[in-house]
Amino acid sequence: MAFNLDIFCKSTLEDTYSSACFGEKFKWLFHQGDVDPTYLDWLISAWGWTITVAIISLFLAMFFGIIIGTLRTLETQKDQNKLWISCIVFLSNTWVEIFRNIPVLVQVFLWYHVIPVFLPILKTCPSFLLVSFALGFFTSARIAEQVKAGITSLPKVQRMASKALGLSVTQTYRYVLLPMALRVIIPPMTSEAMNIVKNSAVAFAVSVSELTLFAMQTQEETSRGIEMYLAVTMLYSLTALMVNRLMNWIERTTQIPGYLNSLKIEKLV
Amino acid sequence: MNLDLSFYTWNLVEHYLIKGLVFSLELTVVATVGGMVFGTCLALMRISPIKLISTPASIYVNVMRSIPLVMVILWFFLLVPSLIGRSIGAELSAYVTFIAFESAFFCEIIRSGILSIPKGQSDASMALGMTFQQNMQYIILPQAFRNMVPIVMTQVIILFQDTSLVYAIGAYDLLKGFEIAGKNYGRPIEAYLLAAMVYFIICFSLSRLVKWLESSHQR
Numbered sequence: 081m082a083f084n085l086d087i088f089c090k091s092t093l094e095d096t097y098s099s100a101c102f103g104e105k106f107k108w109l110f111h112q113g114d115v116d117p118t119y120l121d122w123l124i125s126a127w128g129w130t131i132t133v134a135i136i137s138l139f140l141a142m143f144f145g146i147i148i149g150t151l152r153t154l155e156t157q158k159d160q161n162k163l164w165i166s167c168i169v170f171l172s173n174t175w176v177e178i179f180r181n182i183p184v185l186v187q188v189f190l191w192y193h194v195i196p197v198f199l200p201i202l203k204t205c206p207s208f209l210l211v212s213f214a215l216g217f218f219t220s221a222r223i224a225e226q227v228k229a230g231i232t233s234l235p236k237v238q239r240m241a242s243k244a245l246g247l248s249v250t251q252t253y254r255y256v257l258l259p260m261a262l263r264v265i266i267p268p269m270t271s272e273a274m275n276i277v278k279n280s281a282v283a284f285a286v287s288v289s290e291l292t293l294f295a296m297q298t299q300e301e302t303s304r305g306i307e308m309y310l311a312v313t314m315l316y317s318l319t320a321l322m323v324n325r326l327m328n329w330i331e332r333t334t335q336i337p338g339y340l341n342s343l344k345i346e347k348l349v
Numbered sequence: 350m351n352l353d354l355s356f357y358t359w360n361l362v363e364h365y366l367i368k369g370l371v372f373s374l375e376l377t378v379v380a381t382v383g384g385m386v387f388g389t390c391l392a393l394m395r396i397s398p399i400k401l402i403s404t405p406a407s408i409y410v411n412v413m414r415s416i417p418l419v420m421v422i423l424w425f426f427l428l429v430p431s432l433i434g435r436s437i438g439a440e441l442s443a444y445v446t447f448i449a450f451e452s453a454f455f456c457e458i459i460r461s462g463i464l465s466i467p468k469g470q471s472d473a474s475m476a477l478g479m480t481f482q483q484n485m486q487y488i489i490l491p492q493a494f495r496n497m498v499p500i501v502m503t504q505v506i507i508l509f510q511d512t513s514l515v516y517a518i519g520a521y522d523l524l525k526g527f528e529i530a531g532k533n534y535g536r537p538i539e540a541y542l543l544a545a546m547v548y549f550i551i552c553f554s555l556s557r558l559v560k561w562l563e564s565s566h567q568r
Contacts, residue, residue, distance in 0.1 A: 181552035182545050183510035186524060189541050197538055274415075281417035285516060292419050296517070305427045309420070317415045 087304045088120040088311070119298060119308075126294035127315050133212050133280040133290060134319070138273055140216025141223050146262070148172045148220060149227025150253060155239075172224070179221035185282050187214040192286045208290075211283040219276055226268045230261035263334055270327035274320045281316075291315060356536045357543060365533075366547075369526025372440065376447055376522070377509045383448035384508075385501075388455025393485065395460055406456070413453035419517050422446050426518045439520035443512075451508055458500050462493035499566065502559040506552050513548075523547065 117125075151172040154165050179187070191214040196202040202210065234257060242252040284293040295312040299305035394406035413421065425446040430436045437445075466489050474484040513524040524544055531540025 177553060177556075178549065181506075181510075181549045181556065183513040183524070183548055185513045185516060186541070186545050186548055189524075190545055194538050194541050278415075278417040281419040282514070284419065292417065292423070292517075295420065295423060299423075299427065309424055309427065313416050313420055313424070316417060316420065317412075320415045 087302055087307055088123065089118050090302070092117055092119055092122055092301075119302070122298070123291075123294060123311055123315070126289055126291045126312075127319075129208060129283075129288055129290040130277070130280050130315075131319065133208055133215065133283055133288065134277045136209070136212035137215035137219060137280065138276050140212065141219035141272070141276065144217065144220035145223025146227055146258075148175050149224035150231065150258065152176070152224065152228045153231045153257075154249070176221045176224050179217050180225075182218075184215065184218045184279055185285055187218050188282050188285055190214070207286045208283065208288045211280075211286060211288055215276060215279055215282070219272060219279070222275075223269065223272055226265045226272070227261065229268075230265035231257055233264060234260055263331075263336065266327065266331045266334070270324060270331075273323045273327055277316065277319050277323055352539055352542075353536060354539065356534055356539045361530055361534070365526045365530035366523065369521055369523040370547075372521055373509065373512045373523040376443055376512045376515070377505065379444050380447035380451045380508055380512075381501075381505055383444075384451030384455040385459075387448065387452035388459050389490070391452055391456035392459040392463060395456065396463060410453045410456050413450055414457075418450055418511055419514050421450050422514060422517050425449070439515065439518045442518060443515045443520045443522075447508070447512070451504075454504060455501070458497055458504060459493065462497040462500075463489055465496060466492050499559055499563045502555070502562065506555045506559070509555070510548065510552060 149172075151168050154169055156162075156166045156169055182190075188211055191202075191210040192207060196205070196210075238256055238260075239252060242256045247255065280290060281292040283290050284296060287293065291312045295305075295308050298308045302308070391406045391410060394402050395410065397403045397406075422443065426439070426442045429442055429445060470488055470492070471484055474488045479488070512522055515522050516524055516528075519525070527540045527544035527547075528537075531537035534540070
């Protein structure tokens with residue numbers, strides 16, 4: 081089995097090798113049909129799709145995860161008038177259980193095949209968006225768990241103190257609980273963000289042209305599986321590493337001096 | 350849109366689902382057992398003070414954890430036949446992949462379990478003149494495994510969900526069973542809905558079991 085990277089400079093349509101390898105992509109973008117893309121061009125665009133899906137789902141997951149996770153920690157009371165709070169808590173718990181206990185691939189199929197039947201507006205949605213919805217909601221359940229854990233890890237007196245100061249429930253969360261809790265959960269969020277990049281691989285199942293589908297298709301087209309898989313694997317690792325660095329940077333810039341993690345980091349520096 | 354629920358019959362279960370469900374469960378059990386065995390070995394390698402032993406183990410674990418499971422499945426499906434010279438089929442390939450992949454995850458769980466045992470325990474066993482193997486076998490691992498049960502169970506639930514990814518190489522698992530049934534009966538929507546419900550019921554009951562184990566463990 082010869083190891084040959086030339087394959088990336090090969091045109092995807094004809095049996096020719098491009099000397100420029102990658103630069104041709106721009107010509108291909110602007111004058112469609114003039115130059116055929118090479119496999120390297122295809123690889124880069126597949127990487128772009130992976131990142132696109134990951135970013136959209138990360139935003140969805142953060143948005144819903146933080147809201148649902150916060151709602152789950154609302155204090156329930158036995159008062160008849162406050163029954164709706166129990167309802168909200170119950171509904172958000174149900175949300176988490178549903179999205180956590182169905183495999184992400186099944187959720188992708190649900191979004192792609194089933195939900196558009198009930199919500200016809202989704203029929204016009206491109207499949208990469210549907211995959212992002214599936215992945216985003218799946219991860220939102222996991223993030224909601226982390227947010228809940230973060231809020232409950234705070235000392236109980238903080239909630240009591242803000243109540244004693246006359247803050248409303250919204251104010252308590254906005255100014256007291258969430259600023260602390262969201263910082264506490266950055267490390268588990270980092271691994272969730274890296275998981276999103278990895279889980280975006282399920283998009284292959286509905287033919288989004290991302291890295292995994294690229295690997296599967298080019299392996300069949302060129303029978304140069306090793307080179308293709310290696311390139312894809314390295315890009316996944318690189319993306320996960322980038323996410324990791326980015327989250328560490330966020331952790332460092334948002335830390336409150338003298339509290340929790342900042343103590344550790346200051347000691348190291 | 351009308352759902353045709355008459356599609357849910359015993360015939361469907363018998364001809365399409367049992368086979369897939371059995372494979373998914375088998376894969377889960379084999380990967381858990383194999384993953385625990387190799388994961389323990391990897392964890393022991395990782396905590397070794399000898400660099401020559403610990404470095405390969407940590408490289409293996411970190412590589413496995415940084416690439417998507419689908420890619421690992423594809424890698425093995427491509428590599429194993431070219432290494433041993435003949436095709437081994439999607440199902441067997443799935444077993445190998447899942448053991449290899451899960452052992453990296455179980456390694457991390459076991460390693461943190463071992464590290465959570467107070468240092469005094471191994472100091473004491475060393476003072477009693479136990480060898481490394483005796484120390485691990487009689488003192489550290491039994492305690493570590495007991496503490497790990499809830500985390501391992503959670504990982505098993507994730508593992509069961511992940512078995513659906515063998516879709517990539519066309520192995521006949523639970524999801525594939527539903528897909529084929531949906532296509533054959535011309536009712537894909539009902540099939541996917543039922544698939545979601547079946548997965549949900551299994552995983553939800555397992556996660557309740559974990560919660561119960563956790564609370565009975567703390568008592």
